[in-house]
Amino acid sequence: MGLSFPPLTAAQFAKICKIALDEAGLNLLPTKQTMVATRLGRRLSRLAIDSYDEYLALVDAPDSHERLRMVAALTTNVSRFFREAHHFELLRRQILPELIAAARSGQRVRLWSAGCANGQEAVSMAICLLDQEPAAHLLDIRILGTDFDPSVVRYAQLGTYHHSMLGGLTGDQVARYFTKDTSARSYRVDVRITQMTLFRDLNLHGHWPMPGRFDAIMCRNVAIYFDRAHQDALWRRFWSKLTLDGHLFVGHSERVPSGFGYQAHSTCHTAYQRSRA
Ligand SMILES: C[S@@+](CC[C@H](N)C(=O)[O-])C[C@H]1O[C@@H](n2cnc3c(N)ncnc32)[C@H](O)[C@@H]1O
Numbered sequence: 123m124g125l126s127f128p129p130l131t132a133a134q135f136a137k138i139c140k141i142a143l144d145e146a147g148l149n150l151l152p153t154k155q156t157m158v159a160t161r162l163g164r165r166l167s168r169l170a171i172d173s174y175d176e177y178l179a180l181v182d183a184p185d186s187h188e189r190l191r192m193v194a195a196l197t198t199n200v201s202r203f204f205r206e207a208h209h210f211e212l213l214r215r216q217i218l219p220e221l222i223a224a225a226r227s228g229q230r231v232r233l234w235s236a237g238c239a240n241g242q243e244a245v246s247m248a249i250c251l252l253d254q255e256p257a258a259h260l261l262d263i264r265i266l267g268t269d270f271d272p273s274v275v276r277y278a279q280l281g282t283y284h285h286s287m288l289g290g291l292t293g294d295q296v297a298r299y300f301t302k303d304t305s306a307r308s309y310r311v312d313v314r315i316t317q318m319t320l321f322r323d324l325n326l327h328g329h330w331p332m333p334g335r336f337d338a339i340m341c342r343n344v345a346i347y348f349d350r351a352h353q354d355a356l357w358r359r360f361w362s363k364l365t366l367d368g369h370l371f372v373g374h375s376e377r378v379p380s381g382f383g384y385q386a387h388s389t390c391h392t393a394y395q396r397s398r399a
Contacts, residue, residue: 127163147352194271201239203290225261237344238267241278259314268324343373
């Protein structure tokens with residue numbers, strides 16, 4: 123079947139846009155119509171379905187798993203260890219020393235990678251923690267990674283990365299925090315990282331079952347897909363999930379507007395601290 127699908131009709135595209143907005147706040151611009159046809163064409167091939175109409179009927183079926191899969195297929199899962207490295211420098215220099223001291227005195231520390239893709243962001247945070255406190259995994263420090271795409275969450279849960287995905291890590295970090303598998307094509311994260319991280323399915327626009335607050339949230343290169351209303355709702359929800367002086371990191375082309383109770387760090391326009399009571 124390949125990728126020889128006809129273009130989407132205006133009605134089909136409008137229907138897909140509505141589902142993507144309702145389910146996940148995705149703002150699909152008209153310029154994305156070809157991209158949408160290509161991505162969904164791959165789903166059709168995979169499911170051996172011949173037409174978009176047949177596919178959309180499957181998406182519309184009650185309790186359809188394909189609804190979420192369709193929306194997930196419309197976003198990109200690209201990530202990288204230590205992506206936007208200045209955030210991890212800020213974390214190391216200004217945020218972690220205090221959090222590690224708190225954890226050493228018995229307090230709980232929680233970090234969240236929201237829209238974690240294959241888990242590289244959460245693993246990078248774990249490496250920063252272990253660099254500063256090699257026994258961090260024995261303290262009450264946990265890093266939650268969540269994504270609405272079940273396939274990337276499963277990947278992150280396995281904790282095994284193909285060697286082509288190790289970009290962003292130094293040789294020393296690979297040696298200290300990964301074990302080569304027997305074929306030498308994949309690298310498994312250290313058990314200390316596995317102990318500190320937890321990966322779960324979660325739609326950022328759905329229910330958040332986590333009871334406590336987070337000391338830092340990274341939600342980077344995720345909100346860029348959302349329309350303004352869903353972005354604003356997210357900044358408000360993150361605010362109420364942060365500890366009183368918790369930190370929020372967003373992607374390089376994202377900004378949290380003023381009026382949401384955050385103050386940008388003086389050295390970085392995409393890192394914020396909760397500022398309003
Ligand atoms: C480009 S990746 C960013 C990964 C990582 N945060 C980074 O910056 O490297 C965007 C991720 O956000 C996820 N995502 C998009 N919309 C989402 C939503 N409504 N709820 C949860 N995850 C979502 C996608 O599945 C994808 O894995």
